[in-house]
Amino acid sequence: MNELDLMTKIVSLCKRRGFVFQSSEIYGGLKSAYDYGPLGVELKRNIAAAWWRSMVYERDDIVGIDASIIMHPKVWETSGHVAGFSDPLVDCLNCKERFRGDKAPRAEVGSEVVFHEGGKSSGKKLKGNVGACGYVCPVCSSPNLSDERQFNGMFRTTLGPVDPLAEFFKEIKEKNLDEREMRAKYEECLKRSLVYLRPETAQAMFVQFLNVQQTTSMKVPFGIAQQGKSFRNEIVVEHFIFRSCEFEQMEMEFFIEPGTQDQWLKYWTDERMSWYKKYANSGESFRLRQHDKTELAHYSDDCYDVEYLYPWGWGELEGIASRTDYDLKRHGAATGSKLSYFDQNKADPETGKPGWRYVPYVIEPAAGLTRTVLAMLLDAYCEEKSVDANGQEKVRVLLKLHPALAPSKAAVLPLVKKDGQPEKAEAIAKELRRAGLNVACDDAQSIGKRYAKHDEVGTPFCITVDTQTLEDQTVTLRDRDTAQQERLTIPAAVAKVVEACRHP
Ligand code: ATP
Numbered sequence: 413m414n415e416l417d418l419m420t421k422i423v424s425l426c427k428r429r430g431f432v433f434q435s436s437e438i439y440g441g442l443k444s445a446y447d448y449g450p451l452g453v454e455l456k457r458n459i460a461a462a463w464w465r466s467m468v469y470e471r472d473d474i475v476g477i478d479a480s481i482i483m484h485p486k487v488w489e490t491s492g493h494v495a496g497f498s499d500p501l502v503d504c505l506n507c508k509e510r511f512r513g514d515k516a517p518r519a520e521v522g523s524e525v526v527f528h529e530g531g532k533s534s535g536k537k538l539k540g541n542v543g544a545c546g547y548v549c550p551v552c553s554s555p556n557l558s559d560e561r562q563f564n565g566m567f568r569t570t571l572g573p574v575d576p577l578a579e580f581f582k583e584i585k586e587k588n589l590d591e592r593e594m595r596a597k598y599e600e601c602l603k604r605s606l607v608y609l610r611p612e613t614a615q616a617m618f619v620q621f622l623n624v625q626q627t628t629s630m631k632v633p634f635g636i637a638q639q640g641k642s643f644r645n646e647i648v649v650e651h652f653i654f655r656s657c658e659f660e661q662m663e664m665e666f667f668i669e670p671g672t673q674d675q676w677l678k679y680w681t682d683e684r685m686s687w688y689k690k691y692a693n694s695g696e697s698f699r700l701r702q703h704d705k706t707e708l709a710h711y712s713d714d715c716y717d718v719e720y721l722y723p724w725g726w727g728e729l730e731g732i733a734s735r736t737d738y739d740l741k742r743h744g745a746a747t748g749s750k751l752s753y754f755d756q757n758k759a760d761p762e763t764g765k766p767g768w769r770y771v772p773y774v775i776e777p778a779a780g781l782t783r784t785v786l787a788m789l790l791d792a793y794c795e796e797k798s799v800d801a802n803g804q805e806k807v808r809v810l811l812k813l814h815p816a817l818a819p820s821k822a823a824v825l826p827l828v829k830k831d832g833q834p835e836k837a838e839a840i841a842k843e844l845r846r847a848g849l850n851v852a853c854d855d856a857q858s859i860g861k862r863y864a865k866h867d868e869v870g871t872p873f874c875i876t877v878d879t880q881t882l883e884d885q886t887v888t889l890r891d892r893d894t895a896q897q898e899r900l901t902i903p904a905a906v907a908k909v910v911e912a913c914r915h916p
Contacts (some may be wrong), residue, residue: 419723444657445651454819463579463662467637479616482607490746501563506554507531512647513560516547527554550661553723565644570605617665618739635666653782660781666771673734676775681716690916691814692791697721711738720787730779737771811870815913821849822873822909837877
């Protein structure tokens with residue numbers, strides 16, 4: 413299969429079967445946001461639950477929080493986001509595309525490139541030389557570009573019943589201000605009620621460090637985990653749900669003793685890689701990439717990305733950064749709070765006296781939930797070709813999702829809509845639901861079409877109720893991946909489904 417075809421197929425399957433829809437589609441759609449349909453919401457929740465399970469429930473050194481999306485605006489000043497959460501915005505003067513300079517295709521400074529006027533293949537062929545920026549337009553390859561402008565990716569809004577614009581007009585009335593002064597005045601009026609939508613979930617874990625540590629008496633090393641929505645006004649949204657403006661993250665801040673960051677970074681990169689591989693079919697599609705020194709944020713002393721092999725190439729799925737003590741120190745200094753930890757069992761390395769108070773270092777595994785939904789869909793998508801009895805080629809499409817992640821764990825299918833079969837199917841579905849599983853009861857269309865549909869949405873098992881079921885209380889259990897069927901008693905079939913859906 414052509415790799416880019418795969419993306420088209422995934423997008424189409426997502427819409428057709430109710431995984432992901434374009435936001436506000438009937439109004440023409442919003443390019444940068446997506447809605448998760450009945451199956452998509454289940455897959456997303458199952459991935460989130462698997463992460464929470466491995467981060468919080470299966471350990472006693474990590475606790476969770478659920479913080480507000482809107483935080484005090486000073487949080488973002490202190491964290492460096494107001495000044496530095498920016499991307500270089502560039503306009504192509506040829507095709508008018510707007511893009512990120514740091515992600516544009518590189519080209520040697522001064523080298524000659526050929527491109528089409530207006531970016532249209534029918535346009536006149538033109539030649540030009542690559543400027544000092546060292547890149548060309550990602551769409552038409554033109555080197556005729558605007559200068560870079562830093563564009564802050566945080567969404568701004570106002571809190572409370574104030575109208576900053578009305579205040580602005582009141583304040584500039586009868587003042588003869590130039591454009592720069594007016595902008596400064598507007599920013600000043602806005603700032604009185606300005607808040608941001610969080611661009612990451614992480615800052616809440618730093619800001620609530622003391623509350624969490626004191627209420628739980630957690631001892632370093634320990635972590636605080638959070639999942640939730642984040643918002644970034646991306647210059648370019650791309651590849652379906654890979655990069656959108658509203659998305660979900662799963663982040664954990666692990667607070668450690670200074671000097672132990674190398675060992676904990678190794679620990680967390682291993683943990684996170686093995687988490688993905690436990691749920692995926694193709695372990696080779698996940699890799700770790702260490703950042704080189706020039707890529708590191710100024711506060712980070714080492715960082716790895718978990719990358720996935722998307723149809724367009726390797727790309728980030730999760731970042732695992734050693735963030736030193738930067739965040740706690742900054743928030744501590746800005747607020748006067750003592751964001752530190754006292755270890756009474758250790759001697760202070762400087763004085764040698766018993767008891768050591770220090771600002772913990774932090775290792776941060778920061779994953780994208782919505783990006784993991786895409787990676788798991790890509791990893792699961794399979795097409796099996798075969799030839800039917802009439803010599804016709806058939807394609808079986810299946811999503812080989814891990815049963816613990818699959819939206820629906822089983823489909824219970826009465827062979828016919830009569831003779832008590834639908835009622836029996838309902839009773840079996842009820843039993844599976846009692847065991848905590850999300851299951852579907854489906855009596856529409858022929859049995860073959862129903863099997864095909866449930867293969868395509870990743871349902872690991874189909875349980876078929878037929879005439880024999882009513883006589884001897886047995887059903888057929890069909891396995892999605894092998895399409896093999898076996899006849900089992902109802903309790904044995906239920907037990908098999910329950911067992912297969914356990915988390916690895
Ligand atoms: P990228 O380089 O792809 O822009 P990033 O390095 O800015 O990502 P982080 O700030 O490390 O991303 O965020 C952690 C994770 O959040 C990313 O690995 C990714 O999975 C997810 N993420 C970040 N931005 C987006 C987005 N716009 N849409 C969907 N997921 C995102």
